[in-house]
Amino acid sequence: MRALAEAADGVGSGAGYIELVGVEKVFDVRRRTGFLKRERRRVRAVDGLSFSVARGEMVGYIGPNGAGKSTTIKMLTGILTPSGGRLRVAGIDPSRERTRLARRIGVVFGQRTTLWWDLPLIDSYRLMHRMYRIPDARYRENLDRCVELLQLEELLDVPVRQLSLGQRMRGDIAAALLHDPEVLYLDEPTIGLDVVSKAKVRGFLRDLNAERGTTVLLTTHDLQDIEQLCSRVMVIDHGRLMYDGPLAGLHEAGESERTLVVDLERELPPVVVEAPARVVRVEGPRQWLAFPASASAAGLVARIAAEYPLVDLSVREPDIESVIAKMYAERSSA
Numbered sequence: 219m220r221a222l223a224e225a226a227d228g229v230g231s232g233a234g235y236i237e238l239v240g241v242e243k244v245f246d247v248r249r250r251t252g253f254l255k256r257e258r259r260r261v262r263a264v265d266g267l268s269f270s271v272a273r274g275e276m277v278g279y280i281g282p283n284g285a286g287k288s289t290t291i292k293m294l295t296g297i298l299t300p301s302g303g304r305l306r307v308a309g310i311d312p313s314r315e316r317t318r319l320a321r322r323i324g325v326v327f328g329q330r331t332t333l334w335w336d337l338p339l340i341d342s343y344r345l346m347h348r349m350y351r352i353p354d355a356r357y358r359e360n361l362d363r364c365v366e367l368l369q370l371e372e373l374l375d376v377p378v379r380q381l382s383l384g385q386r387m388r389g390d391i392a393a394a395l396l397h398d399p400e401v402l403y404l405d406e407p408t409i410g411l412d413v414v415s416k417a418k419v420r421g422f423l424r425d426l427n428a429e430r431g432t433t434v435l436l437t438t439h440d441l442q443d444i445e446q447l448c449s450r451v452m453v454i455d456h457g458r459l460m461y462d463g464p465l466a467g468l469h470e471a472g473e474s475e476r477t478l479v480v481d482l483e484r485e486l487p488p489v490v491v492e493a494p495a496r497v498v499r500v501e502g503p504r505q506w507l508a509f510p511a512s513a514s515a516a517g518l519v520a521r522i523a524a525e526y527p528l529v530d531l532s533v534r535e536p537d538i539e540s541v542i543a544k545m546y547a548e549r550s551s552a
């Protein structure tokens with residue numbers, strides 16, 4: 219729980235590439251409450267946030283809906299101006315020098331495309347080439363690399379609106395990288411993607427970080443994104459940093475569990491396994507077993523396969539909301 223306490227104290231790890239000290243964002247919201255009545259309400263979306271990310275780090279930024287993640291990302295790009303505190307990216311104050319910063323950052327919003335909907339993919343890239351004034355040689359090198367690694371060759375002449383979600387996402391990631399950004403903000407980059415597309419996107423991001431040292435801040439609801447990409451995760455809720463440390467520590471803090479789903483040949487009584495693993499649901503030949511997220515599923519699977527007529531199985535990760543809910547439960551009972 220050391221990381222939790224440090225996060226709560228707002229202790230940073232020194233000067234970083236991305237640096238926030240006591241950052242706040244307050245929205246004034248007016249709401250109609252009657253015929254002529256309006257109520258003014260202040261929403262504290264980000265509330266005294268302090269953290270520091272070193273150059274080349276790949277950090278997961280997670281939290282429940284409405285926690286303040288998008289607001290933070292918008293402040294980091296300069297779209298929103300903080301109400302208080304100090305914020306720097308590569309030494310630049312984003313809201314004051316948004317254009318200068320734009321040349322050094324890339325942004326991908328999973329739910330929204332930055333590509334031109336009616337144009338073939340390659341035309342969007344050509345427009346970005348000019349908009350960002352990317353030197354020709356650099357543009358070609360980056361485009362070739364993205365086309366190869368994200369497998370875009372066949373898609374370049376296809377209008378964006380005809381692309382599948384996974385194809386469009388790969389197209390968007392390439393668009394964010396054409397100008398060689400030093401830092402990449404990714405907001406739900408794998409949302410709605412199938413398993414194969416997710417693996418492609420994750421593999422590409424891992425290589426990008428390893429080869430180019432790109433700093434990545436990744437917002438996601440998919441814990442597997444974090445597990446496979448980030449050695450560090452920050453949890454935000456109600457605009458405050460609740461945890462800053464390795465994912466394993468978050469699982470410990472939340473005592474979270476994964477679920478092993480087994481399909482047996484026929485309907486059977488609940489399988490017998492060693493605690494803390496246990497059967498939590500049985501439906502016909504399908505059974506659900508909960509086991510600690512920090513433990514390996516291999517032993518459990520081997521035991522069931524040896525003793526029961528196993529047909530199929532899958533492992534489900536805990537969702538972020540339940541990990542965070544358990545983390546709170548543990549904190550409040552400590």
Ligand SMILES: Nc1ncnc2c1ncn2[C@@H]1O[C@H](COP(=O)(O)OP(=O)(O)OP(=O)(O)O)[C@@H](O)[C@H]1O
Nearest residue numbers: 245247261263281282283284285286287288289290
């Ligand atoms: N422009 C705005 N005007 C008023 N309130 C806003 C505005 N933008 C965000 N908020 C409020 O600020 C809080 C944080 O919102 P934010 O979008 O940053 O959360 P989030 O963590 O990104 O959530 P999600 O996972 O649902 O995208 C919410 O209560 C939201 O309603």
